[in-house]
Amino acid sequence: MLECYRVLDLSDDKGFFCGKLLGDLGADVIKIERPGGEPARNIGPFYHDIVDPEKSLYWFAFNASKRGITLDIEKAEGRDIFKRLAMTADVVIESFPPGYMENLGLGYTALSQVNPGIVMTSISGFGQEGPYRNYKAPDIVVRALGGMVHTVGDPDRPPLTTSYQHAYLIGAAHGVVGTMIALVHRGSTGRGQHVDAPTQQGLAFTGHMEAQLPWLLRQVIPERHGRKRFPLQLRDGSLYYQPVLWECKDGDIAFSIAGAAMTASYKGLRECITNDGIDTGALDKWDWTKDNDGDWTKEEVEGILSTLGEFFSRHTKAELMEISQEKGVHLAPCLSAEEALQFPQFIERGFWTEVEHPELGTTITYPGSYVKLTESDCGIRRRAPLIGEHNEEVYLNELGMSKDELLALKQNHVI
Amino acid sequence: MGPKPFEGTKVIDLCWSGAGVFIINLLAHYGATVIRVESAIRPDPIRRVLTYTDYSGNDPHALELSPTFAFTHPAPKMGLDLNMKNPGAKEVFKKLVAWADVVGESFPTGVMERLGFGYEELKKIKPDIIMVRSCGYGHTGPMAQQAGFGMILSAVSMMYSLAGWPDRRPVPLSSFYSDQLSPLLSMLALVAALDYRRRTGKGQYIDQSQVESSLQYLAPVLLDYTVNKRELALTGNKCDYAAPHGVYPCQGDDRWVAIAVCTDEEWDSFCRVLGNPAWTQDPRFLTMASRIEHSEDLDGYVEAWTKNYKAEQVMTMMQDAGVGAGIVANSRDLAEDVQLNHYNYFREAKHPYLGKGNFYHPPSIKLSEVDADVGRPNLIGEHNKYICNEILGISDDEYNQLMRDGAFD
Numbered sequence: 001m002l003e004c005y006r007v008l009d010l011s012d013d014k015g016f017f018c019g020k021l022l023g024d025l026g027a028d029v030i031k032i033e034r035p036g037g038e039p040a041r042n043i044g045p046f047y048h049d050i051v052d053p054e055k056s057l058y059w060f061a062f063n064a065s066k067r068g069i070t071l072d073i074e075k076a077e078g079r080d081i082f083k084r085l086a087m088t089a090d091v092v093i094e095s096f097p098p099g100y101m102e103n104l105g106l107g108y109t110a111l112s113q114v115n116p117g118i119v120m121t122s123i124s125g126f127g128q129e130g131p132y133r134n135y136k137a138p139d140i141v142v143r144a145l146g147g148m149v150h151t152v153g154d155p156d157r158p159p160l161t162t163s164y165q166h167a168y169l170i171g172a173a174h175g176v177v178g179t180m181i182a183l184v185h186r187g188s189t190g191r192g193q194h195v196d197a198p199t200q201q202g203l204a205f206t207g208h209m210e211a212q213l214p215w216l217l218r219q220v221i222p223e224r225h226g227r228k229r230f231p232l233q234l235r236d237g238s239l240y241y242q243p244v245l246w247e248c249k250d251g252d253i254a255f256s257i258a259g260a261a262m263t264a265s266y267k268g269l270r271e272c273i274t275n276d277g278i279d280t281g282a283l284d285k286w287d288w289t290k291d292n293d294g295d296w297t298k299e300e301v302e303g304i305l306s307t308l309g310e311f312f313s314r315h316t317k318a319e320l321m322e323i324s325q326e327k328g329v330h331l332a333p334c335l336s337a338e339e340a341l342q343f344p345q346f347i348e349r350g351f352w353t354e355v356e357h358p359e360l361g362t363t364i365t366y367p368g369s370y371v372k373l374t375e376s377d378c379g380i381r382r383r384a385p386l387i388g389e390h391n392e393e394v395y396l397n398e399l400g401m402s403k404d405e406l407l408a409l410k411q412n413h414v415i
Numbered sequence: 416m417g418p419k420p421f422e423g424t425k426v427i428d429l430c431w432s433g434a435g436v437f438i439i440n441l442l443a444h445y446g447a448t449v450i451r452v453e454s455a456i457r458p459d460p461i462r463r464v465l466t467y468t469d470y471s472g473n474d475p476h477a478l479e480l481s482p483t484f485a486f487t488h489p490a491p492k493m494g495l496d497l498n499m500k501n502p503g504a505k506e507v508f509k510k511l512v513a514w515a516d517v518v519g520e521s522f523p524t525g526v527m528e529r530l531g532f533g534y535e536e537l538k539k540i541k542p543d544i545i546m547v548r549s550c551g552y553g554h555t556g557p558m559a560q561q562a563g564f565g566m567i568l569s570a571v572s573m574m575y576s577l578a579g580w581p582d583r584r585p586v587p588l589s590s591f592y593s594d595q596l597s598p599l600l601s602m603l604a605l606v607a608a609l610d611y612r613r614r615t616g617k618g619q620y621i622d623q624s625q626v627e628s629s630l631q632y633l634a635p636v637l638l639d640y641t642v643n644k645r646e647l648a649l650t651g652n653k654c655d656y657a658a659p660h661g662v663y664p665c666q667g668d669d670r671w672v673a674i675a676v677c678t679d680e681e682w683d684s685f686c687r688v689l690g691n692p693a694w695t696q697d698p699r700f701l702t703m704a705s706r707i708e709h710s711e712d713l714d715g716y717v718e719a720w721t722k723n724y725k726a727e728q729v730m731t732m733m734q735d736a737g738v739g740a741g742i743v744a745n746s747r748d749l750a751e752d753v754q755l756n757h758y759n760y761f762r763e764a765k766h767p768y769l770g771k772g773n774f775y776h777p778p779s780i781k782l783s784e785v786d787a788d789v790g791r792p793n794l795i796g797e798h799n800k801y802i803c804n805e806i807l808g809i810s811d812d813e814y815n816q817l818m819r820d821g822a823f824d
Contacts, residue, residue, distance in 0.1 A: 001611045021600065021631075025607055044655070045639040057642060061634035108783070127781070130757035136681075136739035140652070140660060144673035145741040147749045149662065152578050152588055158662040159671055159743050160586065162577045163650045169632050171779075173599035178780035180606040181445055185420035185785060187613050194783040201779035204755060206595040208776065209483060215746035216761070216774045217467040217482055222746060223669060230566070230590035233466045244566055244587045245575060252584065254570035260460040261564060291463060294472070325561060332567035334575050334585070337640030337647070340630070343571075348556035351627050365641040367630045370600040372553070372622040375611060378604065 001376035002027035005183065007091040008082075009066060010073070013040040014199075015095035015123040016062035017172035018179065022091070023065025024370065024378050030085075030394060031066040032073075035413050037387040047360060053387065054359070060384045064355065064366065068385025069394050070415050073104060078414045082106060083114050084399060090192075091179055095123040095168075098133050108194040119182040119192040123168065123175045127198030137199075139165040146203025147211040154226040170206060171199025232258055232301065233294050240301055245334065246309060249316045255331040257304060258293045268327025273311045282307045341365070355383050391415060419446025419785055424609065426517040427452060428492060431459040433565045433594035434625055435521025435549040436487060441602050442517070443490035444778050444787040450511065450802060451492040453795045454499065456824045461487060462795075479768045479794050488792035489764070489775035496796025496823045499530050503822035508532070510807045512540045516612070517605070521549045524559035534620045543618035547605045549598065553624025563625065565591025572597075572629035573636065579649040597628035658703070658710040659685070659717045662743055665726040671743035672726040674717065674733060679703060684736040689720055766791040799823050 002022060007029040009019035023029040031038075041053035048055075072078040083106075086092060092111060094101055101107045101122075108120045122128055125137020132145070140161045143149050148167075153160035175197030182193050204212070210229070214220035220239075222231075231239035245252045256262065266288035273280050282303030286292050296304075312320065317333035324331050335343060346352060353368035369378040395401045395415070409415040424447040428439040431453075443449040453459060455478065463472060464483040474480060495511075497504040512518065518537055520527055527533055527548075534546045548554055551563015569575050569592040579585035589595075601623040608619050630637065639645045652661040657677040665672050676685045682703070686695040694700070694716050699709040706713055721729050726742040733740035742748060750761060764775045769791075777787040803809040809817070817823065 001607055004614070017632075021603055025604070045635065045643060045645070047642055049643060057638040058635045061638050126754050127758060130754045132754040135734050135741070136677075136737060138657065138660075138675035138677055138739040140654075140662075140673045140675050141739045141741040144662070144671075144743045145752070145754070147744045147746070148588065149673065150671070150743045150745045150748075153586055154580075154583070157580065158652065158664065160578045160580075161652050161662065161673070162588065163579065164577050164633070164636050164647055165654065166577075166632055170596065170599075173596070173603075173632075174779045177441065177599055177602045177606065177778075178782060180603055180610065181420050181441075181780075182782060182784075184606055184610045184613070185782075187610065188420075188422070189417050189784070191784070193785075196781040196783070198754075198758070198779065198781075200754060201758065201760060204749060204760065205776070205779045206592065207589050208595075209486065209591070210589055211744075211746050212749055212761075212776075213482060213486055213746075213774060214467055215750050216772070220467065220746070227584070227586055229587055231466060237469070239466075244590055245570070245585070247584070252570070252575070254567045254575060254587075256566050259463065261562075261566075264562065291472070294465065325558065328562075330562060330564070330567060332563070332570045334570040335573055336576070337573070337637055340571075340573060340637065341641065345552050345556045345558040345624075346627070349553055349624065349627070351624075351630075364638065367627070367634055367637055370623075370628045370631045371604040372555075372624075373604060373608065373619055374621075375608070375617060375619040 001025050001373065005090040006030070006088060007093060008032055008085055008089045009093045011093050011095040011123060012038060013043055013058070014168040015093050015172050015175065016040070017169045018093050018121060018123060018176040020062050020065055021173070021176045021370070022179070023381060025376055026381070029066040030390070031063055031068045031385055033068060033070050033387060035070045035072050035415060060364065061366070063384035065381040066385060067390040067394070068388065069391050070388040072414050073106065075412070075414050077409065077412065079104060079106060081414070086111050086118060087115050088398070089115070090117065090119060090183065092118060092120045093123070093179070094120070098122070098124055098128045112192060117186055117190065117192045119179055119186065119195065121175050121179045121195040121197060123171050123197045124199065126200050128196045139167045142199050143167045143203060146200045146207070148203045148207050151210065151222050151224055153224050155224050159224060167203060168199055170202040171197050174202040230256065230258065232296070234301070235295055235297055240298060243305065246312045248312045248320055249314065251317050252334040253312060253317060253320055253331050254334065255308070255312070257308070259291050261330040263288055263291060265329040265331070268323065268329045272323055272327065273307065276311060276314060278307060278310055280307065353380055355380055357383055359386070388415070421445050421447035421609070424448070424517065425515045426450070426519065427511055427515045429518065429520035429522070430549070431521060432461055433591055434598045435519065437595070437598040438547060438549060438601050438605060439519045440488065440490040441778060443492050444789065445785060446788070449492040450495050451793050452495050452497050452508070452511070454824055455496055455795050456498060458795065459484065476768055482769060482772065482774065485766055485769055485772065485792055486774045489762070489789050491788050491790040492793045493802060494793030494795055494797035495799055495802050498821060498824035501820065501822045503817045503820045505531065507803065507807065507809070507817065507822060509540055512537055512544065514806060515541065515544065517545045517547065517609070519547045523550050523562045524554045538618070543612060543616060545605065545608050545612060545618045545621070547601060547621040547623070549601050549623040549625060551625050553627060554622045565594030568625050568629065569593045572626045573633050574629060576647065580651045581649055585649060593625055593629040596632055597623070597625040600628040600631065653710055655707065658706040659713055660710070661714055663718050663721040665721050665724055665729060667725065670726045672721055672729040673741050673743055674729070675739045677739065681738050682706070685733070685738050688732050688736045688738065762789045764789070764791040767794065796823055
């Protein structure tokens with residue numbers, strides 16, 4: 001669907017996701033690495049735990065659907081070549097510290113002189129402008145300033161960041177949306193533009209309801225409540241944090257007693273609880289065909305929660321999943337990777353994709369399409385490129401360089 | 416500034432509750448004409464969320480009193496109130512489809528089909544229509560009809576298993592994490608489909624499983640399993656590439672600073688900020704690998720130092736020295752954050768029932784050539800008459816008849 005677009009991807013791990021998502025829709029995404037390979041190839045995990053720039057699973061995951069070339073844009077010759085490439089391209093993605101591209105003479109203004117239609121997307125921690133523009137922005141810091149750390153964790157310990165760092169994927173996903181809007185806009189104006197994707201704002205959006213509304217409406221600062229979140233408002237107006245995650249026999253499930261979900265779940269749930277011989281008294285006081293949120297006292301909510309907790313603790317994730325499907329109960333298990341791979345819905349939809357890695361003599365199972373479309377096969381087009389894998393294809397065949405030129409550039413470490 | 420990106424694009428928005436609404440908000444922010452079709456009898460459940468207010472569900476106009484709804488619909492749309500079970504309303508909806516370029520909906524599979532408005536039917540009315548559907552598990556497969564919402568979908572998509580201490584069970588990252596992450600990928604697909612339609616004249620059908628979109632963010636975790644058979648281990652605030660790396664207590668009640676020292680150069684700067692105390696020369700802390708190995712002891716020293724300062728002070732001292740540090744922003748800090756405010760992130764709008772509020776935020780991107788339109792949400796059925804008369808060409812007589820027949824609930 002996006003076959004007509006060429007994307008030059010200068011980003012590191014902060015921006016990989018952006019180009020990958022465009023490549024999955026057919027765009028010709030060329031990952032440009034510095035000679036010798038992108039440092040983010042050193043991010044683990046690694047294939048069979050072998051630390052090697054050609055075996056990073058992180059690299060594989062987010063650079064699939066791209067071709068790869070090497071180029072040193074810090075050298076004058078490299079910059080000239082980059083501009084020649086930019087003349088053939090529609091999009092440039094970068095995630096350098098703000099100002100870096102300008103200092104090289106490759107900022108948006110300079111590139112748009114070479115190619116007025118170019119869309120440049122900059123993915124960063126805090127944005128291309130403003131007082132934090134030059135702040136160091138490691139994942140944990142951006143996540144903290146984006147408001148996504150303070151309420152995570154238990155009250156007796158420090159707030160938590162994630163054990164799997166992914167803040168920048170959120171910035172990059174907002175960035176790819178901005179990129180696509182800019183391409184549509186170009187359709188009517190004929191001109192490209194600069195897309196600024198600050199990850200802090202992407203995070204602020206992610207937590208917006210919980211982290212922003214309480215202060216803006218009531219000057220309330222939500223704190224950490226462990227596995228309880230999403231407060232119910234009690235009859236006296238106070239807030240009660242309900243469990244989001246519940247322990248069951250072999251793991252965790254997610255379930256909420258609030259609103260429409262409980263209205264829909266009640267009948268089936270009550271039947272199962274009764275079958276287990278658990279007293280349903282705390283539940284039976286309420287008319288669950290309507291939303292009771294707001295009518296409860298603390299004791300009443302706790303009665304309901306302990307009845308449900310008792311029920312969940314007697315069953316496995318698989319049993320509860322079955323109940324969910326058969327009785328229309330709105331709950332779901334926390335899946336492990338192993339369970340996700342076997343989850344029937346994903347298998348039925350052909351979600352998992354086998355991607356060949358001939359150098360490793362194997363195929364690897366990847367998550368497949370992020371949407372299904374009638375006019376395109378969304379999904380991985382090719383495995384992530386090896387270092388400089390498409391240098392000849394791009395420089396000789398597409399940019400029309402001679403073999404001697406290419407050799408000279410290699411000798412000067414430009415490529 | 417010339418035309419907005421989606422100027423002239425006509426959209427029917429049937430999305431409700433979480434995730435899906437953000438897809439269509441995006442089009443409204445950037446110039447599309449969006450008609451939000453709702454029902455007062457079967458309202459969007461978010462319109463009933465009155466947390467953090469003194470309102471009650473029995474108040475007159477109760478469905479317009481949810482700040483949560485206003486907050487999650489900060490994009491200008493028009494409101495049309497249709498009782499889709501009414502034959503007259505269905506005729507109005509058909510006219511609307513003939514007018515539209517995009518139909519967006521987020522019901523479980525079967526709802527649109529039962530109304531007689533599946534993709535094939537829509538296509539008969541408007542051959543180049545784009546239908547974008549977002550639901551929990553996708554529109555095919557054994558769970559197609561299973562309702563899903565962010566809280567439980569975040570569990571299935573492994574997003575509730577990403578934070579925690581090694582000695583405790585994982586904790587959720589928010590109450591609806593996937594609701595904000597999955598729609599970005601359907602937004603991309605929808606905008607790409609609009610672009611494709613502009614170039615080729617072809618519409619299409621987009622089926623989003625919110626869980627499948629969410630799992631994209633977890634790709635390295637999944638590959639670690641498919642290749643190495645390893646599940647993600649919870650590590651608290653530690654990581655394998657930096658130390659110190661964590662959240663440290665500061666002066667005040669529940670005040671914290673996040674610090675990550677990622678290179679040897681940053682370590683030198685970090686030590687300078689602390690005044691190069693003797694412990695920084697401890698052989699255990701001389702190399703990054705060794706600092707990571709002894710991060711527990713190292714954290715003890717860092718904590719003993721940060722405790723003497725305000726979080727803001729630590730952030731400024733560290734950042735001035737080129738070390739990554741940031742306050743662990745709570746809800747008040749976010750509202751007062753100078754960087755977010757530089758981008759005018761909290762915009763003010765006036766709502767007929769809620770009054771003035773500064774909780775209307777723009778998309779989390781800034782485009783150099785176009786500003787996002789930000790505003791209050793439509794009221795239910797706010798533009799019934801305008802839409803019928805001016806957009807669909809329904810006469811006053813017909814309109815009154817539809818009203819009498821109960822087409823607008």
